[in-house]
Amino acid sequence: xxxxxxxxxxxxxxxxxxxxxxxxxxxxxxxxxxxxxxxxxxxxxxxxxxxxxxxxxxxxxxxxxxxxxxxxxxxxxxxx
Amino acid sequence: xxxxxxxxxxxxxxxxxxxxxxxxxxxxxxxxxxxxxxxxxxxxxxxxxxxxxxxxxxxxxxxxxxxxxxxxxxxxxxxx
Amino acid sequence: xxxxxxxxxxxxxxxxxxxxxxxxxxxxxxxxxxxxxxxxxxxxxxxxxxxxxxxxxxxxxxxxxxxxxxxxxxxxxxxxxxxxxxxxxxxxxxxxxxxxxxxxxxxxxxxxxxxxxxxxxxxxxxxxxxxxxxxxxxxxx
Amino acid sequence: xxxxxxxxxxxxxxxxxxxxxxxxxxxxxxxxxxxxxxxxxxxxxxxxxxxxxxxxxxxxxxxxxxxxxxxxxxxxxxxxxxxxxxxxxxxxxxxxxxxxxxxxxxxxxxxxxxxxxxxxxxxxxxxxxxxxxxxxxxxxx
Numbered sequence: 004x005x006x007x008x009x010x011x012x013x014x015x016x017x018x019x020x021x022x023x024x025x026x027x028x029x030x031x032x033x034x035x036x037x038x039x040x041x042x043x044x045x046x047x048x049x050x051x052x053x054x055x056x057x058x059x060x061x062x063x064x065x066x067x068x069x070x071x072x073x074x075x076x077x078x079x080x081x082x083x
Numbered sequence: 084x085x086x087x088x089x090x091x092x093x094x095x096x097x098x099x100x101x102x103x104x105x106x107x108x109x110x111x112x113x114x115x116x117x118x119x120x121x122x123x124x125x126x127x128x129x130x131x132x133x134x135x136x137x138x139x140x141x142x143x144x145x146x147x148x149x150x151x152x153x154x155x156x157x158x159x160x161x162x163x
Numbered sequence: 164x165x166x167x168x169x170x171x172x173x174x175x176x177x178x179x180x181x182x183x184x185x186x187x188x189x190x191x192x193x194x195x196x197x198x199x200x201x202x203x204x205x206x207x208x209x210x211x212x213x214x215x216x217x218x219x220x221x222x223x224x225x226x227x228x229x230x231x232x233x234x235x236x237x238x239x240x241x242x243x244x245x246x247x248x249x250x251x252x253x254x255x256x257x258x259x260x261x262x263x264x265x266x267x268x269x270x271x272x273x274x275x276x277x278x279x280x281x282x283x284x285x286x287x288x289x290x291x292x293x294x295x296x297x298x299x300x301x302x303x304x
Numbered sequence: 305x306x307x308x309x310x311x312x313x314x315x316x317x318x319x320x321x322x323x324x325x326x327x328x329x330x331x332x333x334x335x336x337x338x339x340x341x342x343x344x345x346x347x348x349x350x351x352x353x354x355x356x357x358x359x360x361x362x363x364x365x366x367x368x369x370x371x372x373x374x375x376x377x378x379x380x381x382x383x384x385x386x387x388x389x390x391x392x393x394x395x396x397x398x399x400x401x402x403x404x405x406x407x408x409x410x411x412x413x414x415x416x417x418x419x420x421x422x423x424x425x426x427x428x429x430x431x432x433x434x435x436x437x438x439x440x441x442x443x444x445x
Contacts, residue, residue, distance in 0.1 A: 011359050012429030013440040051445045056427065059362040075359055075427075081441035082356070082363075082387060082428030083340045083399050083419055091218050092288030093299040131304045136286070139221040155218055155286075161300035162215070162222075162246060162287030163199050163258050163278060179337075180321055189344035189394040195415075196320075196337040197408065203330035253330040267338065267419060274336075275412050 004029050006074050014053070014076040017046045031068040033057070040076075051079045084109050084150050086116075094133070094156040097126045111148040113137070120156075131159045168230040169243040172223055177256040182243035186263035191240045193267030195274040197260045203253035211292045213251045218286040222246070225285040229277050233262065236276070237269040244277065246287060257289075309371040310384040313364055318397040323384035327404035332381045334408030336415040338401045344394035352433045354392045359427040363387070366426040370418050374403065377417070378410040385418065387428060398430075 008025040010018045027036055033055045041048045054077040055062045061077070068074060088105040090098045107116055113135045121128045134157040135142045141157070148154060169185045179198055186194055201213050226244045233242050243261045251257060260277045264270040289300050310326045320339055327335055342354050367385045374383050384402045392398060401418045405411040430441050 009359075011357060011427065012431075013443040016440075050443055056359070056362055059359075059365055061425075075362070077359070077427050078429065078440070079442045080423070080425070080427055081430045081443075082358070082426045083423040089218075091216060091286065092290075093302040096299075130302055136218070136221055139218075139224055141284075155221070157218070157286050158288070158299070159301045160282070160284070160286055161289045161302075162217070162285045163282040179324055183320055183339065187341065187395065189342075192341060192343040194337075194339040194341065196335075196339065197412070198324065198335040198337065199408065200328065200333060200335065201330075202333045202406065254328065265343065267340065271338070271412065271416050278408060 004070050008074050010076040012078045014078040017044050033062045033066050034064040086154050088154050090156040092158045094158040097124050113142045113146050114144040167241045170223055170226045171245040172219055174249045177245050177247050177259050179259050182245050182259045182261035185243045186241040186261045191263040192265055193270040194263045195270035197274050197278045199258040201251045201253050201255045208293050214290045215248045216288050217248050221286050229280050233273045233277055237273040239264045239273050308382045311364055311367045312386040313360055315390045318386050318388050318400050320400045323386050323400045323402035326384045327382040327402045332404040333406055334411040335404045336411035338415050338419045340399040342392045342394050342396045349434050355431045356389045357429055358389050362427050370421050374414045374418055378414040380405045380414050
């Protein structure tokens with residue numbers, strides 16, 4: 004399954020682009036996505052944290068990812 | 084000894100004036116002043132607190148009062 | 164002695180922006196500001212106006228003491244305490260305290276200490292005027 | 305749903321007076337304001353500028369969540385959260401939070417909760433640019 008993956012902050016720099024098309028095997032969850040990402044982009048592993056937002060909400064590890072979801076990588080936030 | 088007594092807030096209303104000339108017996112202290120005042124103006128006794136400032140500083144009960152001191156009655160403050 | 168401290172006791176309207184501008188600077192990361200305003204009611208009774216009076220000389224000294232304590236107790240860069248006197252109406256600003264610090268935790272703690280202490284020690288009094296009477300705030304138990 | 309809540313994520317300069325004016329009202333006695341500004345140094349290294357970016361849609365939602373939590377947890381009348389994005393220089397304002405409450409204790413506690421939570425949950429990122437390099441703040445342990 005191909006998803007559109009969006010990345011911000013340092014995750015965007017590591018991925019190389021704000022938005023990429025990314026292939027993941029089904030059934031896909033946040034956990035399986037993160038495992039594949041950390042293999043493809045080992046520098047993600049060095050971050051203090053890496054969360055995933057699905058459709059503008061923080062997602063849990065076992066949450067399923069569907070093809071039409073807006074999937075966003077959230078590295079450590081630093082607003083304020 | 085005659086002192087000039089200055090009063091603010093509700094203490095001014097009870098004393099009847101911002102400033103009065105007030106006779107106290109020597110040796111005078113904050114404590115003896117307050118005792119005489121509460122006899123002369125019993126309504127002072129009903130206040131939540133009554134402090135005395137001498138020369139712009141809060142005074143302790145045993146502090147002496149001299150004729151040239153600026154003596155000010157400080158009822159409960161309510162700034163802010 | 165008064166470096167980094169701005170104390171004002173004023174009859175004119177307080178503008179919070181003046182305290183904020185005074186404490187602002189490139190080395191501070193957090194500014195906490197407390198603005199005390201006149202409420203339109205006290206225990207359900209409509210307030211018409213408030214009359215503030217101050218033992219001015221001592222009030223300024225006590226505000227200076229608070230400011231110096233804040234600079235000693237916390238890593239604070241600058242502090243402004245502006246207090247109004249005279250007649251105020253609901254919505255008017257009675258006091259503004261602004262505290263700038265390199266980090267936000269200190270700015271909150273110092274600002275709260277400043278307003279809490281001001282309310283205990285600074286010789287300023289307010290009388291609430293209602294439609295049918297008036298009362299010196301906190302005068303009686 | 306958005307009554308008494310003013311959320312902004314903006315590229316233009318933030319004016320603290322706008323948040324203060326929004327929350328002001330005759331029924332509140334205390335307003336607490338936190339202003340986060342860009343420091344001119346981090347661990348002794350001079351900061352040239354900061355670049356803020358936000359996942360805007362979600363950032364606004366998370367700021368709204370914080371505001372609603374504040375209105376549920378404390379007797380707060382109004383809250384404004386204004387956050388800047390884009391390029392900022394030392395001294396510039398990155399965030400302003402203003403909270404109005406009938407009594408001051410709630411205004412302090414609610415404002416501190418709002419900034420603490422914003423820094424944990426709102427998807428906004430800043431990169432510090434130094435003379436000789438740049439770093440995404442908090443990215444690495």
